[in-house]
Amino acid sequence: MSRMLELRTRQEVAAFFDEAHALAITEPSAFRAYVDRARWTPDLPNSAWDPHGPEYRAWVMERYRDATGHEYGVANEAHAFDEATLTQKPYPYNTGLAQEVGMQLVAIGTVIQAINARPGELVLEMGVGWGNLAIQMARYGVDIEAIDIEPKFQRLVAIQADRAHVRVPVHVEEFLSGLQRRPDASYDVVLFFEAFHHSPDHLALMQEARRVLKPGGRLVLAGEAIEPNLEYPWGLNPSGIAVYSIALHGWLELALREDYLMDCFSRAGFTTEKIMGPNAAGICYIGR
Numbered sequence: 629m630s631r632m633l634e635l636r637t638r639q640e641v642a643a644f645f646d647e648a649h650a651l652a653i654t655e656p657s658a659f660r661a662y663v664d665r666a667r668w669t670p671d672l673p674n675s676a677w678d679p680h681g682p683e684y685r686a687w688v689m690e691r692y693r694d695a696t697g698h699e700y701g702v703a704n705e706a707h708a709f710d711e712a713t714l715t716q717k718p719y720p721y722n723t724g725l726a727q728e729v730g731m732q733l734v735a736i737g738t739v740i741q742a743i744n745a746r747p748g749e750l751v752l753e754m755g756v757g758w759g760n761l762a763i764q765m766a767r768y769g770v771d772i773e774a775i776d777i778e779p780k781f782q783r784l785v786a787i788q789a790d791r792a793h794v795r796v797p798v799h800v801e802e803f804l805s806g807l808q809r810r811p812d813a814s815y816d817v818v819l820f821f822e823a824f825h826h827s828p829d830h831l832a833l834m835q836e837a838r839r840v841l842k843p844g845g846r847l848v849l850a851g852e853a854i855e856p857n858l859e860y861p862w863g864l865n866p867s868g869i870a871v872y873s874i875a876l877h878g879w880l881e882l883a884l885r886e887d888y889l890m891d892c893f894s895r896a897g898f899t900t901e902k903i904m905g906p907n908a909a910g911i912c913y914i915g916r
């Protein structure tokens with residue numbers, strides 16, 4: 629077994645990124661094994677800080693600067709991909725990896741079952757990305773609209789939806805301000821699939837989601853980076869692959885400890901059910 633690679637300092641994170649990036653280019657088969665050995669173990673936040681407060685958030689954003697060398701802004705969530713190529717072969721098919729394709733398809737099936745939306749219900753998907761989940765739901769009659777900060781996804785989802793003969797309108801908006809401008813009691817479901825962990829505004833997002841939900845509506849978080857034993861309530865995801873993505877793309881890849889997430893749900897007025905999936909991307913937390 630190879631040794632774990634503990635990254636403590638900004639310099640160690642930079643050296644890890646350089647090595648991983650060189651492998652990604654020259655030896656892709658060794659890349660994954662290398663990044664999976666690494667874990668970021670930064671100095672912990674002060675335990676007296678409120679995880680919803682400004683000092684705590686500043687600690688998270690300082691770690692982000694350590695990894696990227698710059699400040700975080702939502703513009704860093706941009707995706708640099710070639711639209712023409714990926715319109716033909718979107719994620720997960722573009723990976724060419726049986727494991728990745730299978731994992732996504734299984735997760736999508738599990739999440740659809742867990743949400744259990746009826747045809748005609750209105751769903752708002754936050755961070756729709758490739759639109760794979762939204763399009764499958766639209767195909768059996770669920771009304772679904774979406775928010776994403778990246779305009780390329782708006783165009784890509786329009787093309788994919790057209791091919792499937794469904795409508796999935798995507799609004800280019802930021803999560804929190806997008807929810808804030810929607811009227812009360814508009815949706816049956818607000819859904820995040822692998823997207824909630826890109827925002828630092830956890831409680832505010834849940835409170836706004838609750839406001840826009842109709843009575844009896846549900847907030848679904850699926851496939852998020854939730855760790856029961858994370859060393860801190862929330863912060864940068866310490867896994868090697870997440871650290872690599874943060875440094876490469878500038879995306880905010882967070883991990884949240886489960887008790888912190890449950891506390892956010894409850895402060896926002898939800899009771900929560902956890903549904904286990906056959907893989908991490910299929911795990912759902914449903915707030916009612």
Ligand SMILES: C[S@@+](CC[C@H](N)C(=O)[O-])C[C@H]1O[C@@H](n2cnc3c(N)ncnc32)[C@H](O)[C@@H]1O
Nearest residue numbers: 705755756757758776777778802803821822826
């Ligand atoms: C990991 S992707 C998940 C994509 C999608 N749910 C899927 O399964 O393909 C996260 C998505 O959230 C979007 N995003 C990240 N932060 C955002 C924000 N603050 N406001 C709106 N969209 C955001 C990104 O552009 C990206 O499409």
